[in-house]
Amino acid sequence: MAATYKDIRRLTGLSLATISKHFNGGNVLHANRVLIEQAASDLGYQVNDFARGLRSRRSMTLGVVLAELNSTFNTTIVSAMEERLREAGYGTIICNSQGSPAAEAEAIRFLIGKMVDGIVIVPVGDEVDGLAAAAERGVPVVAVDRAIARAAVDAVVIDNRGAIASAVDLLAGAGHTALALLAGPDTTYTMRERRIGFREAVKRHTGRFPADALTQPDPVNIEGGHQGFRRLMRLAAPPTAVVCANYEFTLGAIIALNELGPEVPAPAIVGFDNLELARIIRPRPTLVSQPVAQIATRAAELILERVRGEAPPEPRTVVLGTELVIGDEVTYTNAGSRA
Amino acid sequence: MAATYKDIRRLTGLSLATISKHFNGGNVLHANRVLIEQAASDLGYQVNDFARGLRSRRSMTLGVVLAELNSTFNTTIVSAMEERLREAGYGTIICNSQGSPAAEAEAIRFLIGKMVDGIVIVPVGDEVDGLAAAAERGVPVVAVDRAIARAAVDAVVIDNRGAIASAVDLLAGAGHTALALLAGPDTTYTMRERRIGFREAVKRHTGRFPADALTQPDPVNIEGGHQGFRRLMRLAAPPTAVVCANYEFTLGAIIALNELGPEVPAPAIVGFDNLELARIIRPRPTLVSQPVAQIATRAAELILERVRGEAPPEPRTVVLGTELVIGDEVTYTNAGSRA
């Protein structure tokens, strides 16, 4: 049903080769270009990517595999990245691995089948099954947010340890000694790194490692952060400051904090991600802010360079710094206690 | 580089046709099946979707176009839908139209180029540009969450007016007469419908339509809800009850509510979506709950039926009911006032 070169040939009298050249930026007489454009728009012609891809072995399409579709951090990065890639002439296919390594491998196979020219992935864990398949077919891969162990792929990550350390430094400087961390399981790269950063920083300030108990909320979402925070507050000696290792935990902790009665001494909170929070909550919380736009831009650059064959053979890792955005009060207190 | 049927033929001595039949569920001797499987795994063979699609004019792939990638509601539905479609043997390509009709049209073109067998769309507005192109090529479309004006496509929506009416009924029954609505602009189907439902229900209870002033927060996100709620509270005669027409506004309103000092009388709030809120916030807020799982399932069913040619020619609209999940107190109060 869809129009093809043949239809355009019928309308213009030109040969298939000329028509092809027109659509691929070759040298074609201006008069003929106009003719072809006219016919194409009359017919509602659209190139058949399958035929083109089959022949050229390129799809001008990049794949994105997300470990979590329900994550503002991920979707924000993808949206920004898409824009860059679009400007470069590439379409984007988004796949959802739903936190499952099996689904992740399937997504990569799916994308390879779609003949994507490259893949950007927020990996589920430290091992990515489909990587070998991609490598075999010469499909470059760039990891974002989480590095992939023992894999020779480009990566864009933040300085997770430094990020948490800056939070701990701030709190220690304000006199806090009883610090706690809300972080997910160590199977996730970012969570592991942030926990290490936390432990090291606390050790540096207090001379000993913090107790780890009860600091791994489950599930890793708002509810987990909420429950984790409440558990911390129920301890015999609750922390006076809590660092939240991701956005979901931060939101959960703040909600829980707001629920505390004024009689409970509110701990200081340093959150993670999503600067929007700082704009809508009063008093403004202190947050570790990831350079989301930069992450997206650098990831787009890395994959585009690979795809275009402009990149050096060895894998590159880009480490971006974070910013500690100080809130209204270093010691964040809930609204109730202001009254 | 990638292996093809020819490579398998070389290893097995079988013909291309037999190999093709094997990969398409045709009748092939068991012995030969084993032979082919062995060769395929040795070669790391993976079907070339381009060649297959070019020939069969089917891709076994469905496209999803989202007006908002940063929306829990959308991503939840997509995740659930993906699962159904995967079970049915279909892959899913997710595209982001970023609230832009132009990007939406481009996404549809992109998907048509990828020869998707069908498209599920959460439309940006009432008109969808690419629809004609899809229709021409016989690509069925199913709209989700928002109906498309004057378009003959299947749709899955909720009873938006009834949903809001149930909230108003509850509040009116609790004695509230000064009601306000936080809703987005009428250019969005759901927002328009919910506003109409609100106005009608209020009229029914109070005998007159509510004032519309200051009830369209901008932007349509958490911050908008936060600001909108604060504006309402600053009115000379603030409402005693606020209905929030989507999740983002609900969250923003609750955050703003928690920031109110105890001296300010807290209005009742009825929120929208995301039952998770009700699990993590105390006291539990009252929420209009959308049947997310059902929406996903029905949408998947509709598009699968269309794709398989099992659907009647005329467009179908599925309207699903919502549930009003009563919180701890019909008159929701902020934590501070409990003390």
Add this chain to the structure above:
DNA sequence: CTGTTAGCGCGTTCAG
């Protein structure tokens, strides 16, 4: 059940 043959729509030689 298997093999042969003929394209799907397009990009790319190579002549002209």
Add this chain to the structure above:
DNA sequence: CTGAACGCGCTAACAG
């Protein structure tokens, strides 16, 4: 600058 011919990898007829 243009046109004819070939083939990308696979499926769909048909014959065997």
